[in-house]
Structures are given as structure tokens and as C-alpha cells.
Amino acid sequence: xxxxxxxxxxDVGCGFxxxxxxxxxxxxxxxxxxxDLVPELLEEGRRRYGPLGxxxxxxxxxxxxxxxxxxxxVAIGVFNHRLRQDNLAFFRQMLAAMWRHTTVAVTADFxxxxxxxxxxxxxxxxxxxxxxxxxxxxKRVMLHHGYMPFEFNLTVWHDDSxxxxxxxxxxxxxxxxRDGS
Numbered sequence: 001x002x003x004x005x006x007x008x009x010x011d012v013g014c015g016f017x018x019x020x021x022x023x024x025x026x027x028x029x030x031x032x033x034x035x036d037l038v039p040e041l042l043e044e045g046r047r048r049y050g051p052l053g054x055x056x057x058x059x060x061x062x063x064x065x066x067x068x069x070x071x072x073x074v075a076i077g078v079f080n081h082r083l084r085q086d087n088l089a090f091f092r093q094m095l096a097a098m099w100r101h102t103t104v105a106v107t108a109d110f111x112x113x114x115x116x117x118x119x120x121x122x123x124x125x126x127x128x129x130x131x132x133x134x135x136x137x138x139k140r141v142m143l144h145h146g147y148m149p150f151e152f153n154l155t156v157w158h159d160d161s162x163x164x165x166x167x168x169x170x171x172x173x174x175x176x177x178r179d180g181s
Contacts, residue, residue: 006071007031010101012061012094013078017045020054033068035059061097062090073098075108080122087123092133099137099156107155115150130154140169 007030011019014034023032032054036042042056050056059066075098079091091108098106110125118124127145131154134141140160145152162169166176 006104008070008072009033010068010070010073010098011035012073012075012098014045014056015041015077017049017054017056019074019076020045020049020052024049024052029053031055031070033057033066033070035061035066061101062093066101069101069103071102071104073102073106075106077109079108079125080111082121082123087125088129088133091125091130095133095137095156099158103158105155105157107153109151109153112145112150112152114145117150125152127152 009019009023009030009032011017011032011034014020014036015038017032017034020032020034023030032049034042034045034054034056035058036045036056037058037060039058042058045054045056057066075094078094079087083090095106095108098108110130111122113124113126115124127143130152131141131143134154134156138156138158138160140157142155143152144155147153157169159170166173166178168176
């Protein structure tokens with residue numbers, strides 16, 4: 001996930017906390033906070049994963065400041081349902097809130113506006129507008145629209161540093177061939 005190790009996760013719209021269970025199964029033992037608005041889902045998450053150290057809280061990240069910062073924030077399925085309010089405005093607010101509570105990256109998935117089949121209750125995000133929202137925070141943004149024909153993932157990294165001499169992001173420096181080396 002995200003091409004690097006991380007010690008803490010903020011799982012936005014965590015449901016039962018199955019992301020924690022998945023990571024635990026891979027041997028990950030970091031700090032985890034799952035947030036959701038549905039009390040019954042959080043109760044089940046606490047039952048399943050609380051004994052392993054996972055924390056769960058009921059809150060709206062756009063309306064509440066929390067005393068938790070994570071390396072990464074993950075939002076899986078959070079932006080897929082059509083809202084009464086403007087879906088893109090909600091996404092931008094949530095992206096900003098996730099950004100404030102992370103130090104390494106934010107990642108989220110979306111149903112794509114390129115989908116052939118649609119349902120009226122779902123939101124199909126315009127890819128370009130989602131990417132632009134990410135680029136408003138960082139130069140280092142990755143769009144992955146290659147794993148399903150109707151869904152895509154956006155990842156935005158905090159560290160978007162590079163040098164003029166070698167204009168690539170840090171993880172890719174190992175691939176740079178320098179003159180005389």
C-alpha cells in the first residue's frame with residue numbers, strides 16, 4: 001500500500017474496521033483509528049479488532065478536530081454514494097480534513113464518471129476534478145484508473161520535494177542515471 005511502510009492509519013468511513021484486519025493479517029502492528037458515523041458498525045469493529053489495539057470513534061472529520069495524526073489516511077467507498085449536498089464539495093472538505101491529520105499521504109477511491117453502467121443512488125466522480133483537488137495540496141499525486149473499468153484511486157503525498165538538478169520525487173531517485181556515475 002502506497003509503496004512504503006507506515007506506522008499509523010486513519011481509516012475514514014471504516015465500517016467494521018476490516019482494513020485493520022487485513023493489515024493485521026499482513027503482520028502490520030501500527031496505530032489505527034477508524035472513524036465512521038454509524039454506531040453499529042463501530043461497535044462491531046471494536047468487538048472484532050479492539051482487543052488487537054484498534055481504536056474506533058464516531059465523528060465527522062470535517063466538523064471535529066481530533067487528537068490523532070497518522071502517516072496515512074484511507075477512504076474506501078466513502079465517496080461512492082450520491083449525497084443531498086454537492087458530492088465534490090464534500091470530497092474537497094474531507095480531503096482537506098484528512099490532509100490535516102496525516103504526515104505521509106492520503107488515498108481514496110471513487111466510482112468513475114467513465115462508467116458505462118450507472119445507478120441513480122451512486123456518485124460517479126469526474127476524474128479531472130478529483131485530480132485537481134489533489135494537486136491543490138501537493139505536486140505529487142497519483143491517479144490509478146487501471147484496476148477496474150468503473151473505479152479509480154487517488155493518492156496524494158505530503159512530500160513533493162525535488163531538486164531542479166534532478167526533477168523527480170525522492171522514491172524515484174534510485175532510477176536516475178547521473179552523468180559520470
